[in-house]
Amino acid sequence: MLNFLKSALYWFFGLGVIFLPVSYFLLPDRNSVNRWLFGPIITWLSDLLFGVEGPDLNFYSDSISMFLLFILLAVLSIAIGLLSQFQILRWLADSTVRHVFQSLMIWFLAFQLFSYGIDKLFLGQFYTPFSNILMRPFGQLDRDILYWSVMGLSPIYSYFLGAMEVIGALLVLFYRTRVIGLYISFAMLLNIVMINFGFDISVKLVSSFLLALNLTLLFPHLKRLLYAVSTGIPLDLKDIDHLSKIVSNQSVKLSTRMIAIALLISEGMGLQLSQGFSKEKPELYAYEVVYAQPDTDFEAAVFLFIHPDGYLIYHDKLGHSKSVKIIMEKHESGIEFIVDKVEGNHYLIRDMSNEFIFTHDGSVLCSGKVHRLEDWPALQSKFHWFMEDVGTVAN
16 A cells, blocks of 8 residues: 555656646746647536636646646556556556656756746846836735735845745755755745745645645655654755666766756746846836826726836726736837727827826827836835834824
8 A cells, every 4th residue: 555655646746747837948838748638638627527618728827727637647646556556567666766756856846946046036026016006005905916016025035035945956956965955945835835825826736736745755854853853863964866776877877967957057047048137127107197088098097007018007096907908119208109909109208397198199198197106115125223213103
């Protein structure tokens, strides 16, 4: 029974590493393979179990297709575990197969930690909230947006988290330091999973998979930790060199390690290189509508925002918002952009007296005041040692 459970467990994580459609820079996209292999049965199961016809087969985290993919991999792993109990198929549970899967699991965990750590170090994951978020009342924002926005207000904390994840990844990668790396990464992943569930952030499934994978790699070393604590004998932090159990040739082992390290670094840094390390800081302006031409989309608008990703965003009096995709081009006199499905160019002209006009083919659609948000308290890099320096708060 124990051999069956071990076999099924390692096959599940091994298949998860192979088929989990995470974003890679150099490695091929898994979505096309998953759609070809699992698409038909996932479509059928989605309709049968959830009543959803034609599910999104891009396999986003926490999507129906992703949940069904994990279920299929679990069923397949259990089937392989059962088959491995037959003499003719014992090789499915062979120690070499487990060492191969453990090597894949270690590299995958290190890759995830390294890539997310690099993203945090360059403020790609947690970034300064845009104007449309800053101007929304606190209670109108969902918990996940609130968490993400508040995290983006503290670059120092983002640097700290990123550094810890990169250090954890490097420790996990080498077998002499792997155990301490697994303890560090387990603590970090447990915190991440609790944040995702507590703030309803839609990466619960993938983060839970990583936590379970980490625990599986760490589990054999927990007995050693308890023994060290009870006896006072120093804890041996060295793990098994799984690659040596697979390959005996020293040149092949060295080449494999170098390729794995190079792939880890190139994948982790690739996205940052493609996006550029220095991201342009967005202009934080809110355009308060004072006058709006009747019978237009601007009549109910209270604020307008130009999102740097190319969206015109409206906020109305009831706190509702909508966005329209735009093609934007900046000029000295203002911002020119084309709204999809609307003929002619729009111009947003911002003058030195903090006022703006918004025109379409020479006709004024709305006008009003410009609010510059960079000076708001939440965006200031203030630090206080003493409570008295914070100032008093009026009751």
